[in-house]
Amino acid sequence: MNVGIKNKWLGWEELPNIKEGRCTDVFLNTMYDIVSTIKPKTILEIGFNGGHSACCFLNASPTAKMYTFDICRWGIEEKAESVLKRHFDINLIKGNSVQTIPEFLSKNKLLFDLILIDGCHDYDVVVSDIKNTMNLLNNDGILVVDDLHMGGVYNAVIDTKLEKLYDSKLIDIDIISDIKINNPSQLCNYTGDLKIEKQKFKILRRPFMIFKNGKIQ
Numbered sequence: 001m002n003v004g005i006k007n008k009w010l011g012w013e014e015l016p017n018i019k020e021g022r023c024t025d026v027f028l029n030t031m032y033d034i035v036s037t038i039k040p041k042t043i044l045e046i047g048f049n050g051g052h053s054a055c056c057f058l059n060a061s062p063t064a065k066m067y068t069f070d071i072c073r074w075g076i077e078e079k080a081e082s083v084l085k086r087h088f089d090i091n092l093i094k095g096n097s098v099q100t101i102p103e104f105l106s107k108n109k110l111l112f113d114l115i116l117i118d119g120c121h122d123y124d125v126v127v128s129d130i131k132n133t134m135n136l137l138n139n140d141g142i143l144v145v146d147d148l149h150m151g152g153v154y155n156a157v158i159d160t161k162l163e164k165l166y167d168s169k170l171i172d173i174d175i176i177s178d179i180k181i182n183n184p185s186q187l188c189n190y191t192g193d194l195k196i197e198k199q200k201f202k203i204l205r206r207p208f209m210i211f212k213n214g215k216i217q
Contacts, residue, residue, distance in 0.1 A: 011086065015084075039063075042111070047146075062087075069095075144209070
């Protein structure tokens, strides 16, 4: 997928400008290709912000039903939701995900084909987000953890032992030229590689990890 095509996605040009964070083109490119292949029917997202990753997912799988959770501190989230609601089935749940996700799941017994964790990057919150969603994947569903270069996120992934529950693949690590990856299918092989000097992280374009309930081809 040529990332330039994102400008043709339904709703993309109408989304508000974001004040913090953004989806990289590598993330959008990879996720659009994956989502358009697996065609998820149900999506759970933590970290809606300006709706750009949600727009990517829903254009790749237009009939999906999406639930997105955000603390809504920027004042743009409801506008973004209203833009995407014109085209897709999306529901924004406002509040701290540590509370809102368990509350939502207690009332809605759902499994998901796609889960994205990209909200608060503090260790305790990421651990909570992972634990609250890690057992909610349908067969062949995928769970994506973004911003793995941030210590709180990386340590949360390690400590929750996601790699022992699902097959995994790290995306966007290959741009560090002096690190050689031998087996890109298991998180455990990257444990040492990710604990590199902080200055080397400047080379990274926000690596993210994909976990699949089923073997990654």
